[in-house]
Amino acid sequence: MAEEIDKKIAQLQKLYDESKNIVFFGGAGVSTESGIPDFRSQDGLYSQKWKYPPETIISRSFFDANPFEFYRFYREKLIIKDAKPNIAHTVLAKMERLGKLSAVVTQNIDGLHQMAGSNTVFELHGSVLRNYCMKCGEFYDVDFIAESENAEDKIPHCKKCGGMVKPDVVLYEEGLDQKCINGAVKAISEADLLIIGGTSLVVYPAAGLIDYFRGENVVLINKSQTASDSKANLVIHDSIGKVLGSLKIE
Numbered sequence: 044m045a046e047e048i049d050k051k052i053a054q055l056q057k058l059y060d061e062s063k064n065i066v067f068f069g070g071a072g073v074s075t076e077s078g079i080p081d082f083r084s085q086d087g088l089y090s091q092k093w094k095y096p097p098e099t100i101i102s103r104s105f106f107d108a109n110p111f112e113f114y115r116f117y118r119e120k121l122i123i124k125d126a127k128p129n130i131a132h133t134v135l136a137k138m139e140r141l142g143k144l145s146a147v148v149t150q151n152i153d154g155l156h157q158m159a160g161s162n163t164v165f166e167l168h169g170s171v172l173r174n175y176c177m178k179c180g181e182f183y184d185v186d187f188i189a190e191s192e193n194a195e196d197k198i199p200h201c202k203k204c205g206g207m208v209k210p211d212v213v214l215y216e217e218g219l220d221q222k223c224i225n226g227a228v229k230a231i232s233e234a235d236l237l238i239i240g241g242t243s244l245v246v247y248p249a250a251g252l253i254d255y256f257r258g259e260n261v262v263l264i265n266k267s268q269t270a271s272d273s274k275a276n277l278v279i280h281d282s283i284g285k286v287l288g289s290l291k292i293e
C-alpha cells in the first residue's frame with residue numbers, strides 16, 4: 044500500500060515537473076487539515092442547540108427572515124478563530140511564486156490560501172473575512188462580525204448608517220459571483236495540469252467548473268473515492284497536505 048502511494052507521488056512529481064500552467068481546484072478537505080470542521084456536520088447535540096438544519100440556516104431567505112438565529116449559528120460554526128494555513132496551502136503558494144501555478148480555485152470561505160501567500164485565488168463561495176453593509180457598502184472585517192455577539196440584538200449593524208452587515212459569503216439560494224466564475228473558468232481552461240484536492244465534487248455549480256479543463260492531465264487527491272475518479276489520469280486517495288507536502292517543487 045505504501046509502495047503504491049510512493050509510485051503515485053512519483054507520477055505526480057513527473058506531471059508537476061513537466062507542467063507550466065497548473066491550476067488547483069480545492070474543497071473542504073483542504074481546510075479540515077487546518078482544523079476547520081465542516082459546518083454541515085451534525086453531532087448528537089446538534090438538535091439541542093439548533094432548531095434548523097445547517098442548510099436552512101445558511102440560506103438567503105433564512106438570513107433575511109431570522110438574522111439573529113443566522114448569526115448565532117454563523118459565529119459559532121463558520122468563524123473559526125486562529126485557523127492557520129497547513130502545508131497544502133503553503134505548497135500551493137510556493138508553486139505560484141515559482142511561476143508554476145496560475146490560480147487556486149476554492150470552495151472554501153476561510154481565506155487561508157491568501158494567508159499562506161497565494162495571490163490569484165478564486166473564492167467561489169466568498170469569504171468570511173469580507174463583510175459589507177447592505178445599505179451603504181461599508182467594509183467590515185471578521186472580528187466585527189465576531190464581536191456582534193456583544194451587540195444588544197446580537198446582529199452586526201453598520202457603524203455609519205445602521206444598516207445590517209452581511210458576510211460576503213454565497214448563501215444557499217444565492218448565485219455565485221459571475222466575475223469570480225469567469226476568472227476561474229479562464230484559468231482552468233488555460234491550464235495544462237489540473238490538480239483537484241480535498242473535494243468529493245458534489246457541490247454544484249462549483250464542481251461543474253472542472254469540465255472547462257482542456258489540458259491533458261487531471262490529478263485527483265481526496266481521502267475517499269469520488270464519483271469523478273474516472274475523469275482523472277491519476278487518483279490518489281490520501282491527505283492533500285501529505286501528498287502536496289511530499290513533492291519537490293523547485
Ligand code: ZN
Nearest residue numbers: 176179201204
Ligand atoms: Zn452602512
